Amino acid sequence: MLDTLLNRRLSDAECTAFHAAYEKFIDLLHGLTAQSCKSPLDLLHELARLQSRLMRLQARIV
Secondary structure (H helix, E strand, O other), X not given: OOXXXXXOOOOHHHHHHHHHHHHHHHHHHHHHHHOXXXXXXXXXXXXXXXXXXXXXXXXXXX
């Protein structure tokens, strides 16, 4: 499970949405590592996009 650094507790709906989005992020990350046939530059680009997605997820929670 992922812990959040918030000054308040998440509501049940927020917690459900957060965990669903985080699971989707993890699935995307696993999918990326399974695509080892891509070039290192392509993998780096995909990682940058995943990092951007995670940052947007964190911004929605705070």
